[in-house]
Amino acid sequence: MHMSDALLSPQVGVAMWTVSAGTIAYCSRKIRNELDDRKVPLMGVLGAVIFAAQMINFTIPITGSSGHLGGGLILAILLGPYAAFLTIASVPVVQALFFADGGLLALGCNIFNLGFFPAFIAYPFIYKKISGAKPTPTKRSVASMAAAVIALQLGALGVVLETVASGIASLPFSSFVILMQPIHLAIGIVEGLVTAAMVSFVYKAKPEILQSALEARPIGHEPVKNVVLAFLVMALLAGGILSWFASKDPDGLEWSIARVTGMEELKGTGEGLHGSLAAFQERLSFLPDYSFRKPGEVKPGGGGNKSPQAAMETKTEEKKSAGSRLGTSVAGTVGGLLTLAVVFISGFLLKKRVQSA
Numbered sequence: 001m002h003m004s005d006a007l008l009s010p011q012v013g014v015a016m017w018t019v020s021a022g023t024i025a026y027c028s029r030k031i032r033n034e035l036d037d038r039k040v041p042l043m044g045v046l047g048a049v050i051f052a053a054q055m056i057n058f059t060i061p062i063t064g065s066s067g068h069l070g071g072g073l074i075l076a077i078l079l080g081p082y083a084a085f086l087t088i089a090s091v092p093v094v095q096a097l098f099f100a101d102g103g104l105l106a107l108g109c110n111i112f113n114l115g116f117f118p119a120f121i122a123y124p125f126i127y128k129k130i131s132g133a134k135p136t137p138t139k140r141s142v143a144s145m146a147a148a149v150i151a152l153q154l155g156a157l158g159v160v161l162e163t164v165a166s167g168i169a170s171l172p173f174s175s176f177v178i179l180m181q182p183i184h185l186a187i188g189i190v191e192g193l194v195t196a197a198m199v200s201f202v203y204k205a206k207p208e209i210l211q212s213a214l215e216a217r218p219i220g221h222e223p224v225k226n227v228v229l230a231f232l233v234m235a236l237l238a239g240g241i242l243s244w245f246a247s248k249d250p251d252g253l254e255w256s257i258a259r260v261t262g263m264e265e266l267k268g269t270g271e272g273l274h275g276s277l278a279a280f281q282e283r284l285s286f287l288p289d290y291s292f293r294k295p296g297e298v299k300p301g302g303g304g305n306k307s308p309q310a311a312m313e314t315k316t317e318e319k320k321s322a323g324s325r326l327g328t329s330v331a332g333t334v335g336g337l338l339t340l341a342v343v344f345i346s347g348f349l350l351k352k353r354v355q356s357a
Helices: 010-030 039-054 072-079 081-099 107-131 137-166 173-205 207-215 225-240 252-261 272-284 308-318 322-356
Strands: 058-060 065-067
Touching (some): 010 081, 010 107, 058 173, 065 252, 072 137, 072 207, 081 107, 137 252
């Protein structure tokens, strides 16, 4: 559900940058009293897990489409909404800057759609209401499923509204939304199952983590090293190895765009702000499309100059080689570690400001 710049007008892109930046600032203030020496590392490794998980597209049967986890709800349940938004925000930042996944103009939209709806809508109004004050395993599972579906539906609707409001892509609201919502319903069901499994794992291993998120407080003196190490291993395995087996089918957004437009290419303007940001992203991304750049190769850099189908066909050919698998492993490992570093440093700086205040 990563939007490219070709879908957005500068006005909508800048407006959503402002909204996301304001939400990050708000969460940074609210989270200060929750941070301790255990929560900051947990945020970092969970950010790495979500980065790696988003590299693994799973096939949606019959449709010819695929999907990947958003991860915002998992973070909200394990960290609380404010820490979750800050953690999920780091993922599209790393993806866009270093891997040309999602446009730079669209970065505000991608952060908002992936983070706001699960952290501030699905978690407090769906998950917490269903799970209740004394959640049982059954209640947690049902709550995870319902909240994940709602979060994905709202995120998909956000993409549609932002695209239609921009008015620069030939994507009429009715046709676009009719395709986007059902395909993301299927993705939401898978996300709900994975969320329930991860929450169950953490509850059995260290229930104090869930309680601290629920009460918006530090984890305290309970050791969480084993959980942190488990998530770190999970991130490295997912990004370094499991990403090899990701579906080659276009994701839900790409599939919907191709179905609506009927065109092989969705072209960006290549001029003005779009062109400048695409050129900057081209220079900055050192593993575009999560693979090694070939000599003389020019990547579109999130500007939407290739159609989803054409881009996927290119990736399919690339991933047939052992060198491509190595590139994917390097991208998954480096990206996860970069995300961990961004989150850890941000959390450390916020924690230090609290101590010096």
